[in-house]
Amino acid sequence: MSSTIIYTLTDEAPMLATYSFLPIVQAYAGQAGVEVETRDISLSGRILAAFADVLPEDQRIADDLAELGRLATTPEANIIKLPNISASTPQLKAAVAELQDKGYALPAYPDDPQSDEEKDVRARYDAVKGSAVNPVLREGNSDRRAPEAVKGYARRHPHSMGEWSSDSRTEVATMGQDDFASNEQSAVLGSDDILTIQHIAADGTVTTLKSGLKVLQGEVVDSTVMRAAALDEFLREQVRRAKELDVLFSVHLKATMMKVSDPIIFGHVVRVYFADVYAEYGDRLMAAGLDGTNGLAAVLSGLDSIDGGEEIRAAFEQALADGPRLAMVNSDKGITNLHVPSDVIIDASMPAMIRTSGHMWGADGEEHDTLAVIPDSSYAGVYSAVIEDCKKHGAYDPTTMGSVPNVGLMAQKAEEYGSHDKTFEISADGKVQVVAEGGEVLMEHEVSAGDIWRACQTKDAPIRDWVKLAVTRARATGDPAVFWLDENRAHDARLIEKVRTYLADHDTDGLDISIMAPEAAAAHSVERIRQGLNTISVTGNVLRDYNTDLFPILELGTSAKMLSVVPLMNGGGLFETGAGGSAPKHVQQLTSENYLRWDSLGEFLALAESFRHLGDTTDNAKALVLADALDRATGTLLDENKSPARRVGQIDNRGSHFYLALFWAEELAKQTSDAELAERFSALASSLREQEQTITDELIAVQGSPADIGGYYRPDDEKAAAVMRPSPTFNAALASLAS
Known part of the structure; x- marks a missing residue:
């Protein structure tokens, strides 16, 4: 060696x-x-x-x-x-x-x-x-936890935590329908295969979106679609609500890791927030590529090169004045939540907001209650559960709170973070199919132009290893382990079947291992946190990322102090x-x-x-x-x-x-x-x-x-x-x- x-x-x-x-x-x-x-x-x-x-x-x-x-x-x-x-x-x-x-x-x-x-x-x-x-x-899969020395230091030297009020107007808004979570389909491959993803237009034209997609026996393959019309309607409602409630409007995505889908969603947010501007000047803006995908800053900087740029700039400024107040990245420099897609990353921005009384910064340099818009509902409920717990019980106490270490499924591009080469903005009405080499249609979605369609893969070997790692950590610590899986979500239902099968391969006598939907698992974990107890979160790839920022930021003040081992x-x-x-x-x-x-x-x-x-x-x-x-x-x-x-x-x-x-x-x-x-x-x-x-x-x-x-x-x-x-x-x- x-x-x-x-x-x-x-x-x-x-x-x-x-x-x-x-x-x-x-x-x-x-x-x-x-x-x-x-x-x-x-x-x-x-x-x-x-x-x-x-x-x-x-x-x-x-x-x-x-x-x-x-x-x-x-x-x-x-x-x-x-x-x-x-x-x-x-x-x-x-x-x-x-x-x-x-x-x-x-x-x-x-x-x-x-x-x-x-x-x-x-x-x-x-x-x-x-x-x-x-x-x-x-x-390999992820084992992330707070080392004893770090946890002990945080208890002896607690970081600041903002106070919470039961009448806080901060909340999470999510779609819940017509989004990735609700439209998901999932299949487990019975044998090795080579898949094709194809779009069939309303007139019968067949376009291959991806071919030669190799999959292995036992692999979980998912497909889903976020409907653009429903997304826009949802966003319009949240812009209206933020104005009505007089709270800051903010959107929380991950345009870095979800590098195809989330910038597209971000562009929708920009265009909906500035709907009046795009209604009047949209032809010029879109022709110049200023669709908001790269953020408001890119749109404003691009105005210098199009006819009537100053007039359009004034329209944007008026829309900012008339619309709901935007959460700010840097209020001194006028950088809003919508300026740059990579400035507001959900796994960092949401825990920071929760730690700070549910507040984000406004243009006035002060903290305010916030409407946190998380369009896809797959994991939004986790943040809702923690926010509701804080409204009910107040801020967490770093001197006494327990811990939520994580065992995360991430090996071999598991789940959503491996979807980039299989994510498409649909160009025409029709349907998208995932087709096996022998011609069998494994999954199919009706789609409209502008919809965001994606497929994900999770190989069987990483799932087996993930279950093994969860049992190993539960045995080593004596702490309960909870698989954060929702039986009502297509992908999670497939994983639940596998988890139950592979747990039988291990000695789990005396171990407390359970399965809960993410929102319920979050509520359960924070209830135990307040009692000073530890709960191992066993999660998929995205929740691994979210949880290993959320809980460390609350427990330790930062996620940079976590021990992160990938066997x-x-x-x-x-x-x-x-x-x-x-x-x-x-x-x-x-x-x-x-x-x-x-x-x-x-x-x-x-x-x-x-x-x-x-x-x-x-x-x-x-x-x-x-x-x-x-x-x-x-x-x-x-x-x-x-x-x-x-x-x-x-x-x-x-x-x-x-x-x-x-x-x-x-x-x-x-x-x-x-x-x-x-x-x-x-x-x-x-x-x-x-x-x-x-x-x-x-x-x-x-x-x-x-x-x-x-x-x-x-x-x-x-x-x-x-x-x-x-x-x-x-x-x-x-x-x-x-x-």
Whole structure:
């Protein structure tokens, strides 16, 4: 087995933190004979890899993501995966523009490709958008939980929680009919097959939407449709209600992970909110591609290039004044909930709202009750259940509340997050069919022009592994495990059959394992939370994503402090390091005042598990010592409050890395199971402790002035390293470990 750990280079704040933390990791790992290599899976790296065959030779880079995808299927895989950008179209275009400015010979992103060459360029870029990384690497299911040290710290040092009132007007609005959840059909394949998705127009014209779709025996295949006319009617009603109730209007989608369907839905929201503008100027706006799919900001910026642009701009401004108040992303800058699809991501925005008294920010810079619009009803009830619980019982108490760890089904592009290549905006009335190779129609939907149709797959092997992991966690913790599955939803009904079958393969005596619909499971879990009890949520892929933000943000104040382990199905390990939702703001602060608030706690937790996995699989006792010492050092870091502070003049991300290195070295120096390691780290521990004041002074001295890192999406390595490693004393002490 390999003694190599792969540390991924990603984007934004996690990537900047890597310039500071990775040298520490490599220096310490080297003492245990462990190599720590890097692979670039950043947005810019993925873009360059996608065009490697057409770029000049000196601009080509390897496709590291594809390499890691292959590695993830092998027993020797040991990958630490940091948060990366799941790019929306505006983010992708911004990254391409930056790379072009740096001299990379990349083609422009074609909004309306016509030629075969333009279609090829568009296809390459589209493959980079959205959740391009996670489905490739996640060859296993997810085990996410709050480590005891983190949970204990949150109880001793509770984060702020806004007060809730029983007369709060905040609520969730969802369709409940004519949406993805209500229209879903599902089939389990009796044998391996090759499916075709086809559209049959009203006049009988048959168009193949996708062919050659390989499926395996036992695989669950779903199809569904969201009806555009019903969506618009629903949205019109919510705009009216928000105005009538005098609450903020907000929409909560995931235009990054659901990179085909949700931007389309977002465009509907923009057009409905600004219905009067589109009624009068829609022909010009739509002809210019300003349909709202990329958000209000893209529409407004595009007005400069069309006739009567200023007149239309004034109409938008009047509509904002006349319509319901919009929730704001940044009230100081006038950035609304509708400006950029990737600015308001449901799994981050909804928990933040719930934590803040059910409020979002208004244009006046104040908090207000909010109508949270979640069009598809598949999982909206989870947030409704938590909001209703808060209205009834008040805010949760971090000093006493229990926990909701998660076992998530996500391997091999399971469920909705694997639907991108099977999602279509329907061009004409008719029907869409999923057809087996022998001609049997497995599923069929009547459709109208503009409807959003999608199909999803969930392979049988990941489901078996998911059930096994749920039983393993229930046995290890003694906590009850609840499968969040709704027997009235087509896909979930299929999974319930499989769950019951595969549970029989395991010893479940003495375990509390049950199945509940998501809304009921959420209500059950928060009831237990208030009693200080833990409940394992066993969920599908999307709810895995939602729950591992929702509950950690309420319990810990952030989801970045979760331990996220992916036991890969072929024996390897993938160790994820938390959420990246606040990463852009951190980068902005670094470049403006050389201060990085990003908390690398997730990296510390993942690294310890990575060392532990490597030690267990390669019989490397030194790696196990490193893991145990790192866990204790992380506990000390929390107890001594050496995580990044909140303002300039205090330690930031770089300072927390120094203290982690200090506490880690001290733990290694005093451990007794490996005298060689203890001797190697004792000198470093003494040196770091003696020079603590000098090092922290050097780290803080650089703060307060702008920092040049040479790029947002692809920083200059030399400049970024200089910014993130500004203490010569610390750098020299670390270098001495290798001598």
